Amino acid sequence: MNAVCYLRLSSKDQSKSLEYQETIVRDYCKRNKLKILEVFRDNGESSYTFKRNNYLALEDFIKKHKRKCQYLVVLDHDRFSRNLPEALIKIAELERKYDVKVISTNEPINLDTSDSDVFMKRAFEYLIAHRELLTIKNRTRLGILNAKEKGRFLGKAPFGYTNIKKPFNDQTIEINSSQSFIIKKIFADFEAGVPQKAIHKEVLALGFKNRGSNAINDILRNPVYAGLIKIKAFKNMSEKYVKALHEPVISETDFWLIQNVLAKKQKRKTRANEEFPLRGIIKCPCGRNLTAGWTKGNRKYYLYYKCVDHPSINIPGETMHKKFEELLKKITLQKYLVDLLNTSLLNLSDELLKDENKRQKEKTRQLRQLKEKTKKLDQKFIADQISVSVYHRCREEFKTEKKHIESMSNNLLLDKVNIENVLTVFKSGRFNFYKVYRRSDIQQKHLLVRMIFKDYLTWDQRVFTSLYINELLQFNLKKASIKTLLVLSSRNNAATDLNNRIKHIELRRALRKSTHEETKIKCQKDEKFIKSVTKFIAEIVKSRDKTEKNVLS
Numbered sequence: 125m126n127a128v129c130y131l132r133l134s135s136k137d138q139s140k141s142l143e144y145q146e147t148i149v150r151d152y153c154k155r156n157k158l159k160i161l162e163v164f165r166d167n168g169e170s171s172y173t174f175k176r177n178n179y180l181a182l183e184d185f186i187k188k189h190k191r192k193c194q195y196l197v198v199l200d201h202d203r204f205s206r207n208l209p210e211a212l213i214k215i216a217e218l219e220r221k222y223d224v225k226v227i228s229t230n231e232p233i234n235l236d237t238s239d240s241d242v243f244m245k246r247a248f249e250y251l252i253a254h255r256e257l258l259t260i261k262n263r264t265r266l267g268i269l270n271a272k273e274k275g276r277f278l279g280k281a282p283f284g285y286t287n288i289k290k291p292f293n294d295q296t297i298e299i300n301s302s303q304s305f306i307i308k309k310i311f312a313d314f315e316a317g318v319p320q321k322a323i324h325k326e327v328l329a330l331g332f333k334n335r336g337s338n339a340i341n342d343i344l345r346n347p348v349y350a351g352l353i354k355i356k357a358f359k360n361m362s363e364k365y366v367k368a369l370h371e372p373v374i375s376e377t378d379f380w381l382i383q384n385v386l387a388k389k390q391k392r393k394t395r396a397n398e399e400f401p402l403r404g405i406i407k408c409p410c411g412r413n414l415t416a417g418w419t420k421g422n423r424k425y426y427l428y429y430k431c432v433d434h435p436s437i438n439i440p441g442e443t444m445h446k447k448f449e450e451l452l453k454k455i456t457l458q459k460y461l462v463d464l465l466n467t468s469l470l471n472l473s474d475e476l477l478k479d480e481n482k483r484q485k486e487k488t489r490q491l492r493q494l495k496e497k498t499k500k501l502d503q504k505f506i507a508d509q510i511s512v513s514v515y516h517r518c519r520e521e522f523k524t525e526k527k528h529i530e531s532m533s534n535n536l537l538l539d540k541v542n543i544e545n546v547l548t549v550f551k552s553g554r555f556n557f558y559k560v561y562r563r564s565d566i567q568q569k570h571l572l573v574r575m576i577f578k579d580y581l582t583w584d585q586r587v588f589t590s591l592y593i594n595e596l597l598q599f600n601l602k603k604a605s606i607k608t609l610l611v612l613s614s615r616n617n618a619a620t621d622l623n624n625r626i627k628h629i630e631l632r633r634a635l636r637k638s639t640h641e642e643t644k645i646k647c648q649k650d651e652k653f654i655k656s657v658t659k660f661i662a663e664i665v666k667s668r669d670k671t672e673k674n675v676l677s
């Protein structure tokens with residue numbers, strides 16, 4: 125009778141070495157007068173599947189030597205497999221297809237595998253082995269979890285850290301100072317507003333290794349740099365962060381601050397489409413906000429505003445935008461309010477300059493402080509109080525800090541000329557609200573429209589209607605040119621009637637001399653209104669992008 129032998133060394137349980145297995149298996153074959161045709165060995169392979177390299181070679185061998193080989197001998201059944209269902213299927217298959225009996229060294233050679241008791245005994249052995257496998261798996265998972273809970277970093281150290289060869293106190297990574305200054309720079313530059321692409325280009329030149337378009341994003345989101353270990357949700361525990369054993373490269377506060385910035389950026393990208401400035405502002409007569417979308421025309425895509433409830437309403441975006449802009453150009457301020465606004469803008473310019481001066485002073489102060497620090501460092505180095513590596517590390521840190529300080533105030537390119545230039549746009553010629561609108565971003569645009577019309581602006585066949593217009597702007601309604609664009613509506617005709625009567629009374633009251641008290645209230649209203657217009661303009665001046673690109677156009 126002939127046999128093939130199969131030995132498997134598990135990576136997790138190395139108590140039964142390959143040599144030991146071979147001795148026992150050879151001895152078993154000798155005792156039972158089996159001639160060994162071949163011995164197959166798998167080293168450190170999984171017990172869960174049969175897709176182990178040498179096991180596959182063994183099956184091949186059995187196939188080729190059909191009827192020449194009667195036995196497959198293993199030390200015990202858990203060498204063969206720990207996967208209960210697969211093991212039983214495999215055994216049955218080998219027996220049926222090739223007439224090969226799988227036998228372990230603790231079973232008699234003349235074992236009758238068709239006996240139900242033998243089957244039960246074997247199935248039970250596999251059952252135990254399978255259970256053990258599950259235990260090992262769970263233990264590994266719990267082990268990882270446990271290590272993480274203790275703040276231990278597992279796996280390959282990320283850029284900026286090095287793995288410690290022999291873990292000290294469970295700490296597995298330590299700062300690699302020749303790389304960590306790059307990590308610091310990435311965080312500092314991002315906080316200062318430098319775009320990720322620009323940061324990436326710069327740090328690659330400094331020796332940063334990670335390529336790929338997400339490399340900087342991945343660094344910014346990695347809690348390891350803040351000395352934190354993230355523990356994913358497990359069973360009934362939710363996701364959490366624990367303090368790591370290793371030293372952080374950046375502070376935890378900075379890390380969370382940057383996570384906030386990253387989250388906001390993502391949000392902004394998906395929201396507020398500059399191409400549909402009127403979405404969310406203008407209503408269908410039914411009261412629903414109009415939505416916007418693109419429709420494919422003959423040659424290109426066209427923008428349309430639509431009502432979800434009224435498919436027949438379909439207003440070309442271009443028409444709507446043009447009419448709305450025309451309307452805003454017609455909405456002006458009365459002479460005395462224009463004067464008030466100009467005074468207010470003059471003050472604004474002073475305020476902005478004062479702010480900018482403060483910022484410049486702060487910058488100079490910080491730079492001077494840094495220079496002091498560098499000087500002290502040099503002295504210490506010369507006096508041999510610090511090592512070369514500490515000296516270089518500090519030098520790199522100072523360099524990053526310097527860049528940070530410099531870029532901080534470069535965010536606002538506000539100088540006197542710049543501010544004056546922008547404000548002149550609003551002062552020169554006649555003031556109208558289109559001047560503010562066209563230079564606003566989408567959020568500001570929405571705010572501006574709400575300031576004038578509250579939430580009542582509706583598109584009703586060729587004309588805008590509103591239940592409300594700011595009282596200081598109501599004089600505009602008398603202009604003939606505005607009547608074709610805007611109608612101040614009321615909820616129903618009866619109300620219109622009443623409204624007209626009220627207006628009439630108001631007009632008569634306005635014509636008579638107002639009391640001292642009334643004048644005072646009126647002044648407060650004027651001031652409040654001019655203040656909010658000034659605030660809009662201040663925002664426009666402050667946003668750098670617009671200062672550079674289109675404010676002056």
Ligand SMILES: [Zn+2]
Pocket residue numbers: 408409410411412431432433434
């Ligand atoms: Zn509708």
